[in-house]
Amino acid sequence: MSAELSPIEKAKFVAAKRASDMVENGMKVGLGTGSTAAWMVRCLGERVRQEGLKIKGVPTSTRTADLAREVGIEVIALDEAGWLDLTIDGADEFDAELNLIKGGGGAHLQEKIVASASDRMVVIADPAKEVAHLGAFPLPVEVIPFGWKTTRKLVEEMLEGMDVLGRDVTIRMNGAMPFVTDEGNHILDLHLLRIGNPRQLALVLNQVPGVVENGLFIDICDTVVIGHGDGRVELRDVAAGSVQQDSMEFAESENLFKDV
Ligand SMILES: O=C[C@H](O)[C@H](O)[C@H](O)COP(=O)(O)O
Numbered sequence: 001m002s003a004e005l006s007p008i009e010k011a012k013f014v015a016a017k018r019a020s021d022m023v024e025n026g027m028k029v030g031l032g033t034g035s036t037a038a039w040m041v042r043c044l045g046e047r048v049r050q051e052g053l054k055i056k057g058v059p060t061s062t063r064t065a066d067l068a069r070e071v072g073i074e075v076i077a078l079d080e081a082g083w084l085d086l087t088i089d090g091a092d093e094f095d096a097e098l099n100l101i102k103g104g105g106g107a108h109l110q111e112k113i114v115a116s117a118s119d120r121m122v123v124i125a126d127p128a129k130e131v132a133h134l135g136a137f138p139l140p141v142e143v144i145p146f147g148w149k150t151t152r153k154l155v156e157e158m159l160e161g162m163d164v165l166g167r168d169v170t171i172r173m174n175g176a177m178p179f180v181t182d183e184g185n186h187i188l189d190l191h192l193l194r195i196g197n198p199r200q201l202a203l204v205l206n207q208v209p210g211v212v213e214n215g216l217f218i219d220i221c222d223t224v225v226i227g228h229g230d231g232r233v234e235l236r237d238v239a240a241g242s243v244q245q246d247s248m249e250f251a252e253s254e255n256l257f258k259d260v
Pocket residue numbers: 032033034035036037089090091092102103104105106107108111
């Protein structure tokens with residue numbers, strides 16, 4: 001890596017590097033999806049090559065599985081792993097309680113299953129992902145292709161009774177066709193602007209027939225690692241029921257930037 005990296009990519013990288021250092025020999029690790037998680041997979045691959053780190057990775061998408069294999073990480077399926085020590089993943093938004101919106105890349109279904117089957121979920125993020133209220137980022141909802149327009153109508157009706165500021169629901173497109181997830185489903189993006197009660201919305205959404213899973217991660221994330229473009233890293237941890245903050249300098253950040 002190098003000097004041409006933008007501050008935002010450096011921020012993603014230092015968060016990913018810090019979180020990848022939490023991985024220990026022998027661990028079974030959930031590997032998230034997205035541009036930030038891709039840095040983490042590369043960092044873990046570097047540790048496999050340099051230190052002989054022995055881990056088994058459970059990817060949350062075909063993209064991540066391909067990258068993990070490419071960088072030398074042993075890849076296994078979730079059902080082979082059973083239970084994971086740690087999952088590291090990115091997010092589209094996180095709030096003060098470490099609740100998340102995920103699924104900007106359409107991978108939140110597998111990501112939620114994998115994170116829920118882990119002792120600990122660590123989210124890696126750049127500072128732009130932190131919000132006072134979830135909802136500015138459109139909330140992804142995975143729906144089965146059968147009758148998706150009817151499902152969209154049912155979701156719109158359900159939103160009438162919810163504490164949200166916006167109610168537009170769009171189908172995610174891939175060119176002229178609806179986007180297709182790894183599970184063969186489509187994604188509805190809910191433009192809610194501000195979600196008053198994410199916990200309630202997460203429960204209600206999954207009761208709409210045709211909905212497979214929504215991108216709200218409530219009480220799943222244990223730690224958020226926030227990277228900054230100058231190499232600083234902040235940690236937010238859910239401990240004893242509250243969120244603790246910590247911050248540190250990445251002393252060797254310049255060298256780390258050169259490593260990857
Ligand atoms: O479906 C995609 C995932 O939930 C990603 O982790 C999320 O969209 C964040 O991606 P990025 O790190 O590229 O911002």
